[in-house]
Amino acid sequence: MASMNSASVSAIQVSCKQTRFHIESPNYRELDIEGLNIVVTASPPSGTTKTKGKAASRSTGLEILSDATLRLKAGQRYALIGQNGTGKSTILRSIAEKLIPGIPEEARISVLQQTNANNDGADATSNRRTVLEEVLERATAKDELEQEIQTLTQGIDATAADDDGSDAYAALRALRKVRHDRLQKRLFVLDKNARLRSGARGMQARKALTALEKTVAEATVSWQEEDTDIAAEVLQAETQEAADMLAELQIQAEPARLAHIESRAKSILGGLGFSETMVATKPVGDLSGGWRMRTALAAALLSDADILLLDEPTNFLDMLGIVWLQKFLLANSEGAAGDDTTSGGEPARPPPTLILVSHDRDFVSAATDHLILLQDKALTYYTGDLPSYEAAQAESRHHLHKLKDAQDRQRAHLQETIARNMREGKKNNDDTRIRQAKMRQKKLDDRWGLETNANGHRFKLNRDMPGFHHTRRAEIEIAPEARAMNIVLPNPPDLRFPGALISLEGVCFRYGTAKKTPSPPPPWTLDTIDLNVHMGDRIGIVGLNGAGKSTLIRLLVGDDATTASGQTQSSPRPTKGTVTMHPRLRLAYYAQDAVDTIRALDNGSTTNEDGTPLTALSLLTRDVEGKLSEGDLRALLGELGLPGRLASDTPLRRLSGGQLVRCALARLLWQRPQCLVLDEVTTHLDYETSTALRRALRSWPGAVVLVSHDRWFMRGAIEGNIDDEIGSGLDDDGNESDLDDGAGGNGGGPSGRKLVYRLRAGKLTLLEGGVQQFEDQLEKRVKKLLAL
Known part of the structure; x- marks a missing residue:
């Protein structure tokens, strides 16, 4: 049994089947673990009585896996598929931190976690590094290697000095310090092994830990030994050993090898959207959360890992970055991303085994060739892609x-x-x-x-069915279909008189012009934008990060839009041009930071009147201020996948990212808006919820303005495509059916326009070929990036 405390006062308890004849595979890129159980428990509040025993911990915890089998084949690319809140991130964390008995400590595991953007750069040293230095340090432990080289070099130089200040014992003390530091790191590993393992293997691990503790104590005494107590022959032998160790480390840090790694790091950072200036000079401490996540992703891709774990790597990437990452993973797996040999002439290591968690269907389908399905606390496997x-x-x-x-x-x-x-x-x-x-x-x-x-x-x-005790044949059992939930968007009220909901005429905008106009003035962020949104329209806006999409959206919604945080917000004013809205328009705006805003509302200090933490139901009750009954609120939350106790009893901080998105949508939809403006709404949603929302938006009579890097979602919600949707064409009885209420077109829906625009260099351009035209343009750029 293994436990590990986290900052959220929770613990991951892991156990699996083990035998005393267990032999660890020499191939660290493979895993074959049976009887795997993972439970996440929360530590009880201070002052409460703790219940002892395994049964008590299981009864108060969330069971993620029960008697499951984790089986990975070397070099394969797996997609871990499951609904929001089922524990995908917990499983990746258990593998990354080697909490699962049977994962060798020698296995090199590189991981990108969803929380990296918040946790990275916490120390001052990391904040001062440039982006390139940070990526190299994470991927290669360059600082640790250089520190050992520096320690040994200083000791040997002091010993070999010709002046009166020479120190004959300096090399010996440097060697013993390096040994002592390495033993301390090894001690940490053995201590974790002893806590993770039980039975015969646990006893063996504890014996190894006890033996190493004695060695560490002896090394500490040796390191602190007085010079006068050291024999001459020991001094000579360890001085020579220090010189030999320094030579080995210098081989590892040879310029040709480091230059090759640095070149790959620059290539990866360029593919993820970093400019040359950012790579070379930008301190990590000055980066936003999204750019820190990209830095962590670059380090994970650069590392020489046996197993590579990527948890939502596309969350902070634009469509160019997503297409590049997709191509990079394929090329790396096929051996086309690197050379056949290393810079030292040695054969290159084989590609790592990949486990990917992502809710971008197109990305997952292209980047992986195996599925691991997390359902009913078990793992099932399928060879092939999601479609x-x-x-x-x-x-x-x-x-x-x-x-x-x-x-x-x-x-x-x-x-x-x-x-x-x-x-x-x-x-x-x-x-x-x-x-x-x-x-x-x-x-x-x-x-x-x-x-x-x-x-x-x-x-x-x-x-x-062999066996005399079997008398009945198996009945034909049809498992419940893993269909998307049914989201019903409330019908908007009548406007009473016709007209455009929103109209932008000749809108121009640039930052930094509120007081004085610099000479020369900065370029236009938005340049002569003309856009009209009518009832029933579907408007999609695509573009790279930094193109001004969010700025355009904030100009579009103005000051009167209700956001997912439940508050109105101040929006920028156009430098030129006009923005007009229908006088009876109800507009709802989902911002990119909606999930972070809700998390901030329940940061541990915000509670209800009775002192309990905020829940989805209590938060929505505060928003509606008595305009809806509790039954209406529960029905709305239930339709969005937050039913019963999940909505009323679970604190917001315990909800997954996808569940918080549903809570944010509920705060918008109860007001029955005529226009929905959605900025990256699918970032945390699972496939089922994305499919349901996609389907609901397609047939809803109101207007939708969507900004998204999710190609699949854009094609369905804006262009009306249903051919790639879960369960399309079949109803619950297996008969042909239509998924949409409307008729006509590719998927029916309202009779408004279906338009996709690209925002680039401040200009808004209509794409006649829709999302596919934009993707084809990006494919050409990615080929050039990978060829560099």
């Missing part, structure tokens, strides 16, 4: 529905025959008919079920 898995599941369900329907008709006919034979047999005293009816009834009771086995052949009881 092929969904197609196979839909085909299997359709086939089982046909089998069940045919069997139900056959059963009804047989029951009718049995009833008729019994009735006529008793009437005519025909024992043959009665006996025949009883035999058929016995078949229904004891031998009715599947007519074919898993391979499609005729079912045989003695072959497919």
Whole structure:
């Protein structure tokens, strides 16, 4: 059993099956762990009585996995798929921190976590490093290597000095200091092993820890030994050993090898959107959270890892960065991203085993070739991408529905025959008919079920269900379809008179012109923007980070829009041009930082009147101020995937990112807006919720203005595509059906315009080819970046 405390006062408890004959695989890129159990528990508040025992910890904790199997093959690319709140990030964290017994400590695991942007750069040293220095340090531990070289160099130089200030013992003390520091790091590893393992392996780990503790104590005494107590032969031997160790370290830090790594680091940072100036001179402490996340991603990609874990790597990337990362992972896996040999002429290491968590469907489908499905506290595996898995599941369900329907008709006919034979047999005293009816009834009771086995052949009881105790065949069971939830957007009220909801005419905007205009003036952030939004329109805006999309959105919504934080916000004014709105317009705006805003509302000090932490229901109750009943609020939250106790009892800080997005949407939708302006709404949403929201936006009669880097979501919500949607074309009974209420077009919906614009260099350009045209343009740029 393993436990690890986090800053959120929670613990991850891990256990799995182990035997005393367990032999760790020499291939650190593979994992094969059975009987895996992961439980996340929260430490009780101070002053409360702690319940002892495993049962108590399980009853108060959230069970993520139960008797699951974690199996990874070397060099494969896996996508970990599961709904929000099921524990995907917890599983990655358990692997990264080697909390799972059976993961060798020697395995090199590199991880990008969702919380990296908030935790990185906490120390002053890291804040002072440039972006390039930070990436190199994280990926190669360059500072640690250089520190050891510096310590040994200073000691050897002091020993070899010709002047009177020479110190014959300086090299020896430097060597012993380096040894002592290395032993301390090894002690930390063995201490964790001893806490993680139990039984025979646990006893062996504790013996190794005890032995190393004695070695560390001896090394401490040796390091602090007086010079007069050191024998001459020991001095000579350890001085030579210090020189040998320094030579080995200098080989590792040879300029050619470091130059090769630095070149790769610059290439990766360039692909992720960093300019040359940012790479060379920008201190990490001056970066925003999004750029820090990119720095952490670059370090993870650069590291020489056996297993690479990426948790939502696309959250802070624009579409160019997403397409580049997608191509980089494929090229790296196929051996095309690097050379066949290292700079020293040695064979290059094979590609790492990849586990990817992302809610960008197009990215996951292109970057991975295996699925790990997290459902019902178990892990199931599928070879192929997400669309092929969904197609196979839909085909299997359709086939089982046909089998069940045919069997139900056959059963009804047989029951009718049995009833008729019994009735006529008793009437005519025909024992043959009665006996025949009883035999058929016995078949229904004891031998009715599947007519074919898993391979499609005729079912045989003695072959497919061996054992004298089996008398019934397996019934045809159709598992509930993993469909998207059904989000129902409230119908907007009538406007009473027609007209454009929002109109931008000749809008220009630049920053830094409030008081004085510098000479020359800065370039236009937005240059002569003309845009009209009418009822039923679907307007998509794409562009790279920094193009001004969020600025355009804030000009579009003005000061009267209600945001997901529940408050109105101050928006910039256009430098030139006009922005007009329909006088009866209700406009709701989902900002990029909506999740962070809600998290800030419950930072541990904000509570309800009774002192309990804020929940989704209590937060929404404060927003509506009595305008909706509790039943209406619960219905709204339930439709968005926050039902029952999850909405009323779970503190906001315990909700996942995707659940907080749903809470933010509820704060917008209860007001029944006529226009929804959504800026990166899918950042934390799982596939099911994204599909439901995509479908709801497609058929909603109001207007939608969407900014998103999610190509799949944009194609469905704006362009009306449904061909790549979960369960498209089949209803619950496996029959053909339409997913949308509207008719006509590719997926129906309101009769408004469907337009995709690209914002670049301040200009808003209509893309006739839609999202695909923008993606094709980015593909050309990515090819050039990867060729550098």
